[in-house]
Amino acid sequence: MTPTVQTAPVKGQSTPGETAADTLLILSNLIPIAGIMLWGWDAFVLLCLYWLETAIIGFWVMVRYILLSPPPGSLTMRSAFVAMAACGFFIVHAGIFMTVHMSFLWAVFAGRWASRIHSPTDFIRLIVIGEALWIPLATSFVGQGAMTLFDLIRRFILHWPVTIDIASLVSGFYKRIVLMHVAILLGAFAVTRIGASGPLVVLVLLKTALEFFMLFRTRRDANAAAVSRKQPARGGGRAET
Numbered sequence: 001m002t003p004t005v006q007t008a009p010v011k012g013q014s015t016p017g018e019t020a021a022d023t024l025l026i027l028s029n030l031i032p033i034a035g036i037m038l039w040g041w042d043a044f045v046l047l048c049l050y051w052l053e054t055a056i057i058g059f060w061v062m063v064r065y066i067l068l069s070p071p072p073g074s075l076t077m078r079s080a081f082v083a084m085a086a087c088g089f090f091i092v093h094a095g096i097f098m099t100v101h102m103s104f105l106w107a108v109f110a111g112r113w114a115s116r117i118h119s120p121t122d123f124i125r126l127i128v129i130g131e132a133l134w135i136p137l138a139t140s141f142v143g144q145g146a147m148t149l150f151d152l153i154r155r156f157i158l159h160w161p162v163t164i165d166i167a168s169l170v171s172g173f174y175k176r177i178v179l180m181h182v183a184i185l186l187g188a189f190a191v192t193r194i195g196a197s198g199p200l201v202v203l204v205l206l207k208t209a210l211e212f213f214m215l216f217r218t219r220r221d222a223n224a225a226a227v228s229r230k231q232p233a234r235g236g237g238r239a240e241t
Contacts, residue, residue, distance in 0.1 A: 024143030028053075029208040031136040036200045043188040044109040045131050046200060048123075050184055050207070051102055052133065053140050054177055058094050060144040061173050062087040067148075068155060090170065097177070109188060 032049060035041040066083040106114070117123050128134055154160040187203035 028139035
C-alpha cells in the first residue's frame with residue numbers, strides 16, 4: 001500500500017509558518033531604521049550589521065545542506081559526515097571571502113571606530129553590544145532558523161519533496177552577497193559624501209526590498225519544482241481509478 005503524502009502548497013502560496021518567518025525577517029530588516037534614527041548608527045555600523053547577517057545566513061546554509069541535501073530516505077551518518085566535510089570547505093572559502101570583505105569595510109568606512117576598536121573583543125563590546133546590533137542579529141537568526149525548521153517539517157514529517165542542491169545553495173549564498181553588498185556599498189559611499197541619516201534609511205529600505213525579492217523568487221522556484229515532482233504521481237493515481 002502506497003503511503004499517504006501530504007499535498008504540497010500551491011505555487012506561490014505561503015503557509016502560516018512561512019508567514020511568521022517572513023514577519024521575523026521583515027522586523028530584522030527594519031530594526032536598523034530605529035538604529036539610525038534613535039541610536040545614531042553610522043554607515044560603518046550598518047555595514048557591520050549586514051556583514052554579520054551574512055555569517056548568520058552562511059550558518060543556516062550549512063545546516064540546511066547537512067540535513068536536506070541527501071535524497072529522501074537516505075540520510076545516514078555517512079551522508080551527514082560527507083555533508084559536514086563539504087561544509088568544512090565552505091567555512092574556509094566563505095571565511096576568506098568575508099575576511100577580505102571586512103578588511104575593505106574597515107579600510108574605507110571605519111573612520112572614528114578605527115581608534116576605538118583594537119581587538120575582536122572591542123568589536124563585540126562596542127559594535128555588537130554597544131550599538132545594539134545583537135537585536136536585529138538575534139531576530140535574523142531566529143527567522144532564518146524558522147525557515148529551516150519548516151523545511152525540515154515538510155521533508156521528514158509531511159514528506160514533501162524538499163531536497164537541497166549544494167551547487168544552487170552555495171551559488172545562491174554568494175549571489176546574495178554580491179548583489180546585496182554591491183548595492184549597500186554604493187549607497188554607503190553616497191551617504192559618506194552627503195553626511196546625513198536620510199540616505200541610510202533609504203539604503204535600509206532598498207536592501208530590504210532587494211532581499212525579499214530574492215527570497216520570494218527562490219520560494220517560487222522551489223514550489224514550482226515541488227509541484228512538478230508531484231504531477232506524475234498524481235497522474236498515475238488517477239489512471240488507476
